[in-house]
Structures are given as structure tokens and as C-alpha cells.
Amino acid sequence: MGEDFQYTSAAINFRSMDKLIKHINSKQASGSKINAIYSTPSCYMKAVNDQKITFPTKQDDFFPYKSDKHSYWTGYFTSRPTQKYYERRGNNHLQTCKQLAVQSLTGAKYEPKITVLRETMGVMQHHDAITGTEKQHVANDYARLLNEAIEECEEASCSILSGLATGIETTGCKTCHLLNISQCEVSEHSEQFVLTLYNPLSRPVTEFVRLPIAAETAYTVVDPWGQSLTVQFVPLPNTVLRIPGRKSSATAELVFQAEDLPPLGYKSYLITKQSSSYDIKSLPQAKRSAESETGGPVDVGDRRLGITIDESDPKRFVLYVDNEEIPLIQEFLYYKSMVGDNSVDYKRASGAYIFRPDGAPLPLCDNQIKPRRVSGPVVQEIHRECNEWVSQVIRKYNGDDNIEFEWLVGPIPNDDKIGKEVISRFRIPFYKNNQTFYTDSNGREMLKRILNYRPSFSLKENVENVSGNYYPITSRISLTDQQTRFSILNDRSQGGSSLQDGEIELMVHRRIFYDDSFGVNEALNETAFGVGLVARGSHYLTLGSVDKQFAVERLLSQRKLIRPQYFFTEKQSVVSYEELKKSTTLQYSGLKRPLPNNIQLLTLEPWKDESVLIRFEHIFEYNEDKNLSTPVVIDVQDLFTKFRIVSLKETILGGNQWLSENTKLTWMSENRNSSNTEEPPRIDQKFSDPKHVMLTPMQIRTFVAEIIPNPV
Numbered sequence: 001m002g003e004d005f006q007y008t009s010a011a012i013n014f015r016s017m018d019k020l021i022k023h024i025n026s027k028q029a030s031g032s033k034i035n036a037i038y039s040t041p042s043c044y045m046k047a048v049n050d051q052k053i054t055f056p057t058k059q060d061d062f063f064p065y066k067s068d069k070h071s072y073w074t075g076y077f078t079s080r081p082t083q084k085y086y087e088r089r090g091n092n093h094l095q096t097c098k099q100l101a102v103q104s105l106t107g108a109k110y111e112p113k114i115t116v117l118r119e120t121m122g123v124m125q126h127h128d129a130i131t132g133t134e135k136q137h138v139a140n141d142y143a144r145l146l147n148e149a150i151e152e153c154e155e156a157s158c159s160i161l162s163g164l165a166t167g168i169e170t171t172g173c174k175t176c177h178l179l180n181i182s183q184c185e186v187s188e189h190s191e192q193f194v195l196t197l198y199n200p201l202s203r204p205v206t207e208f209v210r211l212p213i214a215a216e217t218a219y220t221v222v223d224p225w226g227q228s229l230t231v232q233f234v235p236l237p238n239t240v241l242r243i244p245g246r247k248s249s250a251t252a253e254l255v256f257q258a259e260d261l262p263p264l265g266y267k268s269y270l271i272t273k274q275s276s277s278y279d280i281k282s283l284p285q286a287k288r289s290a291e292s293e294t295g296g297p298v299d300v301g302d303r304r305l306g307i308t309i310d311e312s313d314p315k316r317f318v319l320y321v322d323n324e325e326i327p328l329i330q331e332f333l334y335y336k337s338m339v340g341d342n343s344v345d346y347k348r349a350s351g352a353y354i355f356r357p358d359g360a361p362l363p364l365c366d367n368q369i370k371p372r373r374v375s376g377p378v379v380q381e382i383h384r385e386c387n388e389w390v391s392q393v394i395r396k397y398n399g400d401d402n403i404e405f406e407w408l409v410g411p412i413p414n415d416d417k418i419g420k421e422v423i424s425r426f427r428i429p430f431y432k433n434n435q436t437f438y439t440d441s442n443g444r445e446m447l448k449r450i451l452n453y454r455p456s457f458s459l460k461e462n463v464e465n466v467s468g469n470y471y472p473i474t475s476r477i478s479l480t481d482q483q484t485r486f487s488i489l490n491d492r493s494q495g496g497s498s499l500q501d502g503e504i505e506l507m508v509h510r511r512i513f514y515d516d517s518f519g520v521n522e523a524l525n526e527t528a529f530g531v532g533l534v535a536r537g538s539h540y541l542t543l544g545s546v547d548k549q550f551a552v553e554r555l556l557s558q559r560k561l562i563r564p565q566y567f568f569t570e571k572q573s574v575v576s577y578e579e580l581k582k583s584t585t586l587q588y589s590g591l592k593r594p595l596p597n598n599i600q601l602l603t604l605e606p607w608k609d610e611s612v613l614i615r616f617e618h619i620f621e622y623n624e625d626k627n628l629s630t631p632v633v634i635d636v637q638d639l640f641t642k643f644r645i646v647s648l649k650e651t652i653l654g655g656n657q658w659l660s661e662n663t664k665l666t667w668m669s670e671n672r673n674s675s676n677t678e679e680p681p682r683i684d685q686k687f688s689d690p691k692h693v694m695l696t697p698m699q700i701r702t703f704v705a706e707i708i709p710n711p712v
Contacts, residue, residue, distance in 0.1 A: 637691050
């Protein structure tokens with residue numbers, strides 16, 4: 001019973017169901033064995049299980065799926081790209097807020113503020129929210145809800161961080177929500193401020209900080225130990241300066257490397273603007289970026305990991321990986337959206353749900369401006385403009401293990417009223433992956449995909465051979481030729497595929513002028529500030545030997561999913577480092593020791609009755625890495641700086657039932673050789689030993705912990 005758009009009056013529906021139940025059950029007097037009741041999913045499942053039916057098994061997922069031969073539901077993998085990014089940042093804020101609340105030892109005090117964001121993130125998981133398949137006014141309301149909830153949690157985070165740093169909880173710090181368009185009031189206008197970087201991961205990470213500033217201004221950055229850091233002043237691309245709605249005086253970014261941010265902790269940096277008469281040459285640690293627009297090769301990185309672009313054909317590159325030269329083609333293209341009235345399947349239009357291209361992709365970068373190279377001691381960049389609405393920055397940070405391809409797309413023009421679905425395509429010529437590629441399942445297992453193939457049924461016809469091979473890419477897509485592994489990681493969920501050997505494409509933005517008639521009843525025509533919506537994001541390219549790349553990808557994916565959070569504290573009057581150090585704890589770690597690289601503290605949040613909910617996750621699969629794809633035993637009893645665990649009781653994944661009280665139904669299957677043979681053995685004991693918590697690859701374990709504060 002049900003269907004979309006059907007239940008608009010609860011009273012009418014329940015009255016009708018009451019009548020239906022009454023009349024069905026009245027037949028029992030005449031011998032009917034049917035008994036109708038109001039039920040629940042769990043009661044229904046138990047009733048089915050009681051029938052002892054033998055079921056077939058299915059090991060693959062359901063992607064991509066279609067409702068008719070022309071309607072693959074693969075467009076929503078990309079629809080509303082800025083909303084997808086905002087949702088991911090919302091999770092980042094939520095994890096930070098929950099972790100800090102526990103470390104404050106007064107978690108209940110902050111529960112109302114956490115709950116606002118927790119509930120909003122729940123709303124954002126709705127199947128018409130994270131997918132981008134809602135009406136525009138609903139999308140606007142989601143953004144409003146998320147913004148208000150993030151601000152609530154930020155207020156709590158600021159207060160707790162202030163207490164950790166100074167012993168006094170205040171809300172004097174600020175955040176910059178518009179760093180994604182290189183806009184931040186504090187960094188642009190303050191004479192001096194403290195930047196606190198909080199690391200929500202359970203291992204140290206290095207962050208390359210980028211702060212918007214005026215181009216002709218010099219700054220010094222001092223770390224928690226009083227050392228002046230090497231900083232680089234990088235000009236912003238002209239396309240960023242032209243982003244509609246951007247209200248910023250910044251024309252450059254201050255870039256520096258924040259090394260080894262402590263797990264579940266922070267480092268604070270004192271950043272001071274120098275007087276206008278200050279000669280930057282007298283600052284040995286401050287470097288203006290060298291710029292060039294000359295002809296010939298333009299390169300970033302080095303022979304260990306770098307890339308060169310030749311101006312004569314700007315879509316062609318040479319990758320350098322461990323001194324080996326590898327050709328690469330990277331370009332932006334767009335699919336024309338199919339137009340139709342949806343009256344029959346072959347007239348299906350591309351829309352918010354459906355991706356249906358009209359022909360092969362068309363190039364977007366025929367008349368691009370000469371690339372500009374920006375280089376310095378921290379980062380090297382290539383700035384490329386394809387046309388008025390597509391541009392790119394290719395970036396290599398010194399010492400980093402990936403090459404970043406930052407894209408900026410929009411406003412997608414609407415003058416011809418033809419929908420455009422923009423892709424970034426990477427191709428290594430002569431790479432043989434045998435029409436096979438791998439995509440992640442919600443950032444965890446990697447699933448094998450084969451072009452025009454489904455593991456559990458015969459794909460007799462695939463008339464939509466582009467959209468019919470598109471998959472959701474939540475964190476990464478990979479190719480392998482058995483010796484090397486070539487991967488692209490993203491910063492939000494996107495649709496993508498490998499339609500030819502050696503090729504990866506990811507859809508970054510869509511603007512469509514027709515509806516696909518699956519419920520939205522309006523075209524996916526996002527606008528902002530009177531023009532088409534602009535989206536900005538990044539792809540991260542990694543390439544290397546198979547035996548090493550799994551670890552590179554897993555750890556990089558974690559760094560991009562749960563990023564350091566930026567908190568700004570503006571100083572009313574300029575202070576010296578020595579003065580700041582006397583009143584402020586400039587470095588803090590929430591863990592006494594980092595967790596191993598293959599273990600992540602997935603959840604740390606206040607629970608009921610002053611207890612704490614903790615989840616640990618093993619982030620590697622079996623057989624990915626010879627050292628990291630192994631079971632791990634960790635001692636968590638004395639792991640945390642602020643408190644000690646005195647008891648640890650395991651629950652099921654949702655935290656709503658003790659594991660010792662959980663009984664699983666036994667099901668009869670046609671194939672008992674299930675792929676779940678690697679499921680770890682269950683330990684049904686009332687309390688777990690906090691000194692010996694074992695995790696096997698891909699395992700998540702959830703606990704409720706009773707804690708006591710550590711002595712100050």
C-alpha cells in the first residue's frame with residue numbers, strides 16, 4: 001500500500017485501511033485463513049522467516065537500474081553538486097562537534113546544539129535530498145536548515161576549544177563558510193588572528209592551509225613552537241574572482257603547510273599582517289609565487305610525482321611517477337541532454353533522476369587561454385581557462401602523494417536552451433584494464449564493474465550504453481592493469497564510469513531545461529545571483545604500483561572525507577607569540593597515542609546517563625595491503641587524554657541493542673557459499689575487555705563506554 005504522492009490525509013487513509021482489515025478478517029468465519037493486522041517491518045520479516053522459504057542470494061548491488069530501456073536512474077548521482085558538497089561538510093562539522101563535546105566532559109550541556117545538526121544531517125539523507133531530486137524551493141530550505149544547524153554546532157565547538165586552550169569557555173572564535181569561493185572576512189581584514197586547526201581523524205594529518213588575502217599584503221605565520229613557517233602567496237585565478245555573488249577583496253591566498261595535526265586535537269597558528277611598508281624580501285619564510293605564461297612545457301611537481309602540460313595541446317600531459325613518464329589526456333566535455341515529452345519510453349528526457357545523453361560528448365576547451373604556471377616552496381599550480389564558464393587549477397603540493405585537479409564550472413549557459421551535463425575525463429592511452437573498473441560502495445568496499453555487464457542477470461540490450469554504465473562514485477573510481485593502479489578520488493558524490501580502456505570520466509555539473517516526469521515536475525535548472533549556478537570542486541589523481549596504491553587511496557580518502565576544521569580568533573590588539581603562549585594552550589591531542597593507520601575512530605559522541613558512544617572502524621579490505629589488511633588489537637582503556645574507560649559494552653551497529661541480546665534469524669538460501677565467510681566471529685559477552693578490542697578488515701564495532709575523568 002502506498003506509492004509516492006498518495007498519502008495526503010492520514011484520517012482518510014487509516015479509515016479506509018480499518019475497513020479493509022475488518023472486511024478481510026470477517027471472512028474467517030467462512031473458513032478464510034487470512035488475518036490482516038497493522039504490522040511493522042520486523043514483524044513482517046519474522047512472519048516470512050517462519051515460512052522456511054529457500055531464497056536465492058545476490059552478491060552484487062542494484063546499480064545502475066532502469067525503469068524502462070531508455071530511463072537509467074543515474075543522473076541523480078550528480079544532480080545538485082553544491083548541495084552534495086554541503087552535506088559532506090555538514091558531516092565534517094557534526095563529527096567535530098560530537099568529539100569535542102565528549103572531550104569537554106560536559107557533553108550533556110551541548111546535546112541540544114548537537115541534536116540540531118544530528119537531526120538535520122538525518123533529513124539530508126532523505127532519498128530526495130542527498131540525491132538532488134527535490135524541487136528548488138525545497139533544496140533552498142535544506143540549505144537553510146543545514147546552515148542554521150552548522151552554526152549551532154560551531155558555537156558549541158568554539159566554546160569547547162576555547163575551554164581547552166584557555167580554561168575559559170567562550171564563543172569568541174569564528175568560522176569561514178565561504179572558503180570554497182576563497183572568501184573569508186577574518187583573513188582578509190584582520191591585522192592579527194589565531195587559526196586553530198582541529199583534526200577529527202584518529203591519526204596525525206598534514207594540512208595545506210589556504211587563506212584568502214589581499215595580493216600585496218605580507219603575513220607571518222608562527223606555529224605552536226614559536227617557529228616562523230614558510231608561507232607562499234598564490235594569486236587567485238581570474239575565474240574565481242568572477243564567481244557570481246563573491247563579495248571579497250581577496251585576490252590571492254596565503255598558503256602554508258600545517259604538519260602533523262594531532263589526532264582528535266588541534267594546533268593553533270599566530271598569523272600577523274605586516275605593515276604596507278614592510279618589504280617581503282626581508283621575510284625569509286615568505287615567498288611570492290613565481291608566475292609564467294611563456295610557451296612550451298608547463299609543469300608542476302617533480303619526477304617522483306609530477307605533471308607537465310604542453311601549451312601546443314593543453315589537454316595532453318605527461319605524468320611523472322617514480323621517474324617513469326606516462327602520457328595522460330585530461331579534458332572537459334559535455335553531453336547534450338536528451339529532450340522529450342516523456343509520453344513513451346523513447347521520448348524520455350534527461351532530468352534530475354535520469355541521465356540520458358543526446359549523442360557523444362562534445363569538447364569544451366577549443367579556444368582556451370594560455371595556461372599560467374604558479375610556483376613556490378609550498379605548492380606549484382597550473383591555471384587553465386577553457387572558456388568563459390569552465391576553468392581548472394592543476395596543483396601539486398610539495399611532499400604530497402597526489403595531484404589535485406580543481407575544477408570550476410558555471411554558469412552553464414542557457415541561451416540555446418539545450419541542457420548540458422559536464423564531465424571531466426582522464427585517459428591514459430594504451431592502458432589495458434579489459435573493460436573492468438572499480439567503484440566504491442559508500443566509501444568502503446570497492447566493487448568490480450564490467451562494461452555492459454551485470455553479475456546476476458543477462459544484460460540482453462543496453463540501448464543507453466553511456467548512462468547504462470554509470471555508477472555512483474562516493475569517494476573514488478579505479479582502473480588496474482594488474483601492475484599499476486590508476487585512481488581518481490572526489491570531494492563529493494558524482495556519477496562516473498570507464499567507457500573505454502584507460503579512461504575515467506566523472507560528471508561534475510548538470511543544467512537541464514526539461515523534466516523527466518519522475519516526480520519533481522520541474523527542470524533541474526539551478527540558478528544563483530540571476531545566472532546559472534557555479535560549482536567548484538576537486539579531483540585527486542593517484543597512480544602507482546598495485547601493492548602500494550590501496551594504502552595511498554584509503555588514507556587519502558579519509559583525509560578528504562573528514563578534513564581539519566578551521567576556527568579563527570581575531571585579536572583586538574597585536575600580541576607577540578610569547579604573550580599568546582602564556583595565556584593559551586597552542587597544541588592539544590585528544591588521544592594519548594594515535595590509532596594505527598588502518599583503524600579510524602568512526603564515532604565519539606555523548607550518550608545517555610553520562611556515557612559515551614564509540615565506534616571503531618577497520619578501513620581496509622582483506623588482501624588490499626600486506627601490512628594494513630590484517631586484524632588489529634587495540635587497547636582503548638587509557639587511549640583518551642581527558643578520560644579513562646572503566647567499562648565497555650558492545651552494541652549492534654546502530655547502538656540501540658546490546659550485542660549479547662541480539663539474535664539473528666536463520667535463513668535458508670540456495671547457495672550456502674556466501675561471500676560473508678570472512679565475517680568475524682561474534683563474541684557474545686556482556687562486557688568487552690577495553691584492553692583488547694580486535695577489528696578485522698572492514699569491521700565496525702560499536703560500544704557504550706562508561707568513563708571517568710583523568711586527573712588534571
